[in-house]
Amino acid sequence: MYNLLISAGTAIAIFLLLKLAVGLPWWGALLISLPVFLGSFILISRIITKKLEALMGTAMKDIQSQRFEKGIRDLKSAFKYGKWQIYVTGQINSTIGMVYFVKRDFSNAFPYLEKGFFKNWVTMGMLAVTYMKRNKKDKMKDTFEKAVVGSPKESLLWSLYAYCLNDCGDTGKAKEVLERGLKKLPGDERIKQNLELLNEGKKMKMKAYGEMWLQFHLESIGTIQKQQMAAMGGKRRIIRK
Template sequence: MYNFLISGGIALVAILVIILSAGASSWWWAILVGLVLFGGSFLLISRIVMKKVLEVMETANRDLQAQRVDKSIRELKEAFRYSKWQMYVEGQINAQIGMIYYLKRDFSNAFPYLEKSFGKNWVAMGMLAITYMKRTKRDKMKETFEKAVQWSPKESLIWALYAYCWTECEDFGQAKDVLERGLKKLPGDEKLKANLEALQATKKMKMKVYGDMWLQFHLERQSVVMKQQAAAMGGMKRRIVRR
C-alpha cells in the first residue's frame, strides 16, 4: 500500500536526520517526531485518495440513476487504480460493482466482485450469501452472513435476511436462532419480533415490511413483484382520477 510506504519513508527519514544531527541520545525524540509525521502524512494522503474515490463513486451513481449502467460500471472499474494507495478501497469498489450486476440480475458477473467486496457493506454481503445459498453452499452462506452481522449488528434487515435464507434451506431451527440473536442486538425491533413469532407459529416470514430494501435481493417471486407493482400503479391511477 503506497500510503503506508510513503508515510513510513517520511517518518524514517525524519528519525535518521534527527539522530544524525542531534546524536544517538535523542532517539526517543526522533521516534516521537517520526510517529507524528507518519500519522499526519498517512491521514493527509488517505483524505486525498478517498476524496478522489468518492468523486468517482458519485459520478458512477449519477450515471446509474440515469440508467447508464455500463458507463457506471466502467467508471467504477477505473477507480481500482486507487486501490494500491489506500486500504479497503478495492473491497468497496468490488462491492459497488457486484451490487450493480446483482441488481440487474446478472448474477454470474456479480459473483466474483461480491466475493471480493468489503465485509462492512452488509448489502453486498447479503447478496453474496444468497448466491452461495442458491449454489447449495450452506457453509459459505453461513460464513458470509456471520461476517455481515458481525460488521453490521444494528441492521435489522441483515438478521431477517439471514433467517429467511435458513427457511429457504428448510432449517427453521437455525432461522429462529438467528432472529433471537438479532433481537439481542436490537431489542424491541418489531419486524424481527414479528418474524420470530411467525416462525414459532409455523408460519412464513413476512419480509415485505422491509420494502424496496428487501426487493433488491431478488428473493421474491417475479409474479409477486409484478402484482405489487400493478397494485401500486392501480392505486396511483385512482388517486389521479379523484383529483
C-alpha cells in the same frame, strides 16, 4: 499499501536526520517523527479519498441514469487506488457486485461480491443469497455469520439470514437467528413478528423492509402486491369523487 510506505519512509528519514545530523537523542527524534508519520498518512488518505469520491460520484450518476456499462467502467478505473489505501479494492468490488446483482446479472456479480468488503452487509447478504441459489448452504451460513459480526445492528440482515435458512428447510436454525437478532436489537418489531410467524408455522413477511428487501430478488414485487391485496380483503379500493 503506498500510503503506509510513503508515510513510514518520510518519518524514518526525519528520524535519521534529527538523530544523526542534528544530534537529538533517539527519543527526541522519535517524538518528532511520529507526528510526521501520522500527518503524512492522514494527508495522503484525504487526497485519495477525495479522488475516490469524485470518481464514485460520476460512476453512480451514470448508473442512476441507466448507463450501467459506463458506470461500471468508471468504478473499475478506481482499482488503481487500491494500492494506496486499505480496503479500497474491497469496497469497489462490493459496489460493482451490487450493481450487477441489482441488474439480475448474477453471474457477473458473483466474482466481485466474493472479493467485496465484509463490512458492507448489503453486498455480503447478496453474496450469501447467491451461495444459497447455488446450493452451497455452508458457504451461505459462513457469509451471513461474517456479515452479522461486522454489522450486528441491521434488522434486515438478521431477517434475511433467517429467511434464507427457512427457505432451505432449516426453520429451527432460522428461529435461532431471529432470537440472536432480538438480543442485538431488543424490541425490533419486524424481527419479533417474523419469529412469531415461524413459531406459528407460517411464512416470514418481509414487506415491512420495503425496497431494501426487494433488491435481494427473493420475492417479486407481484408477490408483495398480492399479499397487500389479500390483507385488504382481495378488493381494490375505489376512490369516489
